[in-house]
Amino acid sequence: MKKLNLESLNHTLELKTLIEIAQWCFETFNEKEVILSTSFGAEGSVILDAFLQVNRNLRVFTIDTGRNFQESYDVWQALMDKYGISIEVYGPDPEELYSLQTTQGPNHFYNSKEFRQNCCHVRKINPLNKALKGIKLWISGLRKSQSSFRQGLEIISYAEERGVYKLAPLFLWEEDTVWKYIRNNQIPYNKLYDKGFATIGCSPCTRPVGRAEELRSGRWWWEVDSNKECGIHLVDGKMIRKKAVTDFSI
Ligand code: SF4
16 A cells, blocks of 8 residues: 655656656556546647657557547547557447437537536546546646646646546646647647647537637637536536545555
């Protein structure tokens, strides 16, 4: 049984390079119980590149919602080809999707926030829960400066409801540092960024943003009071926060 003090660990991880965070990760957790999620945004690709340098057995998954952009499929293939890796894919349950589409139609999410959340639940959250079965550490590309809603997170936190630790290795990185890494290491990137997109989501629900706008303002732009989160990083409508001290076995 190992004891993880998240408060001091966050201070420690803040001072580590990306490679050092990856090393810490695989020294602390069993590689089979660690997984990186990517929606083929720039952040996920940076983490993928760095963590593969430390462990070629890094597990990676994506969620194919069925409404993704072609550009996301293109970079998905390019990353698999470049690194010679597998990427696990999860998607909506066919029966749930059948029911959703039959009763609400293909674009019901524009009609109300509740419909939109239903769609995100079927297409994203339920597949995510499947992907996280048996996982102890979930790595994601969250960054503090992506939105005011994400400011209160930490590099590592514990999502009690899902029973996983969440690691955001780029939490303190700024956007230009991410892009410098992508360019310097010639990593395939999603061509939607060249068209003004700042984040990568489903095609009917993501649009380009202006320079002065928050990066996530291109998501669900028709919702005025939205926190611009699909629910993957939320529990009961709130961002998942850390617990100060937690024991766990690895
Ligand atoms: S982002 Fe849009 S299309 Fe994708 S799951 Fe959510 S509501 Fe559905």
